[in-house]
Amino acid sequence: MTTPCPECTTAVPIPADAIEGELLVCDHCAVELELVSRTPLRIEVFEEEEK
Numbered sequence: 001m002t003t004p005c006p007e008c009t010t011a012v013p014i015p016a017d018a019i020e021g022e023l024l025v026c027d028h029c030a031v032e033l034e035l036v037s038r039t040p041l042r043i044e045v046f047e048e049e050e051k
């Protein structure tokens with residue numbers, strides 16, 4: 001199972017046992033991604049809150 005990276009559109013593999021909130025790293029652009037939803041499959045760029 002893969003889904004396109006929001007940054008570079010490269011297919012990012014999603015582990016079968018990944019849970020919502022899991023952090024993934026795009027192999028192509030090295031951006032950190034958060035698995036927002038499994039159904040439907042949705043990932044977003046993970047942004048650490050720094051204030």
Ligand SMILES: [Zn+2]
Pocket residue numbers: 005006007008009010026027028029030031
């Ligand atoms: Zn990427």
